[in-house]
Amino acid sequence: MIQKVLVLGGGSAGLIAAITLKRILPHLDVSVVRSPEIGIIGVGEGTTPFFPLHLHRYLRLPPKDFYERAQPTWKLGIRFLWGERSEFPYTFDPQFSSRFTDLPRNNGFYCSSSLQDMSLSAALMARRKAFVRDPQNRPIIPVSSLAYHIENIKLVGYLEWQAAALGVLIEDDTVESVQRHGDSITSLGLRNGGTRHADFFIDASGFHSRLIGNEFAEPFISFSDSLFCDRAIIGPRERLPNEPIDPFTTAETMDHGWCWRIDHEHHVNRGYVYSSAFVSDSDAEAEFRAKNPAVTNTRIVHFRSGRYQRSWIGNTVAVGNAAGFVEPLEATALMILCAQCRTIADSLIDSLGQPGPHLKDVYNRFMAARWDEIRDFLALHYRFNSRLNTPFWQHARSNTALHGAQDIVDFYSENGPSLLAKAVSISENDQFGIEGYLAMLVGMNVPHAMPHDPDPSELQRLAAHQAAFASRADAAISISDALQLIRDPRWRWTP
Ligand SMILES: Cc1cc2nc3c(=O)[nH]c(=O)nc-3n(C[C@H](O)[C@H](O)[C@H](O)COP(=O)(O)OP(=O)(O)OC[C@H]3O[C@@H](n4cnc5c(N)ncnc54)[C@H](O)[C@@H]3O)c2cc1C
The missing domain is CATH 3.50.50.60 (FAD/NAD(P)-binding domain)
Structure with missing residues (x-):
């Protein structure tokens, strides 16, 4: 034993x-x-919501010690500079795997031209806010739709x-x-x-x-038949005076891969994940520094997927x-x-x-x-990112093997953002679920055969939902203010 x-x-x-x-x-x-x-x-x-759930719910480790020692900031999702839209949010709350009760189609069907403020987290991210307030003006910090940057x-x-x-x-x-x-x-x-x-x-x-x-x-x-990147250049920069702390990770398309931005309280970390088959380390560094001139020292990490x-x-x-x-x-x-x-x-x-x-x-x-x-979920990101036409991205669009994601892509091509996709293609243990797949497919505007042409009254009802999220987000609390509040000796973490 x-x-x-x-x-x-x-x-x-x-x-x-x-x-x-x-x-x-x-x-x-x-x-x-x-x-x-x-x-x-x-x-x-960066984490996903599974991490705080593991620490604080499964292991019952008190948030107080964790916040004092690890000093995390909060992440509501990922802001993708990816695909044909200028940007889109992948949030940890449901944007597309749900349906407003007064609308006839699932939310994703209304997002071909715009997907602004489709959930509370999306509205918060767009305004660089983190939490709505309770009646005492304190931040409501959710457990299940929130992740950390640490x-x-x-x-x-x-x-x-x-x-x-x-x-x-x-x-x-x-x-x-x-x-x-x-x-x-x-x-x-x-x-x-x-x-x-x-x-x-x-x-x-x-x-x-x-x-x-x-x-x-x-x-x-x-x-390596789905994920072609094998290196990352990583570098920090100081936070600018009065620069807000982003409550999300940014994933930005680069010529030979992509770049993350993660905001910590006092500095911002950026990292360029690239494929050494398409660019040399020095050229990748030059591209990285051109986009991030304030970055100080860098280092390269090699990896295999x-x-x-x-x-x-x-x-x-x-x-x-x-x-x-x-x-x-x-x-x-x-x-x-x-x-x-x-x-x-x-x-x-x-x-x-x-x-x-x-x-x-x-x-x-x-x-x-x-x-x-x-692997399959990440493959989807590469296969349908139509933003750039560099040799790397042409290669990714033509050659990324989708493996298990092929089924859901086929279903989506035929049926659009239908919730039935869940029953057809996604294991109940899948860590991204239908919301993750729809966030990427709708976010990247992957074409499908069932476009919906909403009538004006549907659009009016949708706009009312978006306005409600927007007004809650307008009144919400930023990360810097929330950090001050949780450091106040009177702050109590609720179990
Ligand atoms: C570019 C990049 C970006 C990443 N970004 C993220 C992210 O945003 N989110 C995320 O969740 N993860 C990310 N990761 C993954 C991240 O590295 C892991 O989450 C993580 O920190 C786990 O590391 P580890 O403990 O497995 O390995 P390590 O931190 O490398 O620890 C290995 C340990 O083993 C010890 N060890 C090794 N050999 C011996 C030996 N012979 N004898 C004794 N001790 C030994 C070492 O000393 C060390 O203590 C990223 C990784 C890379 C490369």
């Missing part, structure tokens, strides 16, 4: 895995070994503190050898001479994938970048990490600490499907 867990890696993946297991299965003896020489990746700053270093600092507070032992050393019988690891040998035994190992060693990729040599399933065939082998499971990676176009790394940690915890609970081969097989199939869904 599993009693002693050793997590290899102290980045966000290793620490969240350790915290999850210790919090959900407190009888486990959980420790972490991490290498100060190798360090952490230090990038990764600097990776600050997140890891908070996680270290939280892990230690829960009784997780964190040790600084580098794993140099692995002892095992078949596919069962018995211990890890450390550079400083010691050996650490455990019954269960979590490989959270980042891109090194020291146990699953390196020790077990598990095959890597590349996503894909996943290991199995992430659970014997008594070892990989999480985070050690299990797989896709570019951060939808900020999915922490999202899938939370799903991994939760499913591992469930597996240990339901198997009474003795997971068998069928359970591991189901885990591997379940997580593989989650990775592949992310």
Whole structure:
């Protein structure tokens, strides 16, 4: 029976895995070994709503400690500078997967020419506001349609503190050898001479994938037929005086990929994700700096998109970048990490600490499907982005393999933004759901065979809904004001 867990890696993946297991299965003896020489990746700053739900609802970790130590800002969605429209919002509240009760068609059918203020979050994003107010003028901070922007270093600092507070032992050393019988690891040998035994190992060693990729040599399933980018240039700049803090990530089309903008309280981070097959590092840097002249120092990160065939082998499971990676176009790394940690915890609970081969097989199939869904959703972004005609984007439009997203694209081409798409094509475990698919298909104005020509009275009723969202958003609170309010000693987080 599993009693002693050793997590290899102290980045966000290793620490969240350790915290999850210790919090959900407190009888486990959980420790972490991490290498100060190798360090952490230090990038990764956008989340989806799954992350706050995992921390504050599933693990019941108090927001107060998290806000004080990790100092996040808030993200209501992604502002896409993508496709033929000048921009469109992909929000975490429903814009297109719903229907106003006084209108005959689903919302998406009204958005071919304009999609302004189709939800509260869309209206807030358009006005760079974060939260509506309660009767006492305080921000109403929702749990389920909100995500965070957090600097990776600050997140890891908070996680270290939280892990230690829960009784997780964190040790600084580098794993140099692995002892095992078949596919069962018995211990890890450390550079400083010691050996650490455990019954269960979590490989959270980042891109090194020291146990699953390196020790077990598990095959890597590349996503390179759908995702062509393999590098990112990253650089911060200071926030300008009085510049509002954007309550969203921006994803902007670039000549050979795309660029993110993420707003932290005191600075803005930008990163250009590009394909080295289409542009040299120096030319990518020149394009990046031309768009972002205020950026100071930059660094380049190399990556490959894909996943290991199995992430659970014997008594070892990989999480985070050690299990797989896709570019951060939808900020999915922490999202899938939370799903991994939760499913591992469930597996240990339901198997009474003795997971068998069928359970591991189901885990591997379940997580593989989650990775592949992310690939398919991102593929859609590339296949239909008609904004630029550079060789990179021509290649992406002609060659991006849609895999599992082909079905929903075919359905959409025939039927438009019908909610039936959900029943036809989307798994109930899909992390983006019908809203995600419709946000991108409607947002990019992908053509379909069922355009709706609303009569004037429909347009009038639609305008009334949009005006109602707009007026709530006009009176809403910005991120800077909300940060001041939650730092007031009188502020209380509601459970
Ligand atoms: C360009 C880019 C942008 C990204 N943006 C986002 C984003 O917006 N949102 C998001 O969710 N994610 C993003 N990510 C992913 C992000 O990297 C992960 O979410 C994340 O931080 C998880 O990292 P990790 O813990 O798996 O790896 P790491 O941070 O690399 O940690 C690995 C750990 O393993 C240790 N280690 C490795 N080998 C050994 C050894 N032999 N012995 C001992 N210790 C060892 C290291 O010291 C370290 O502690 C991005 C990634 C890239 C490349």
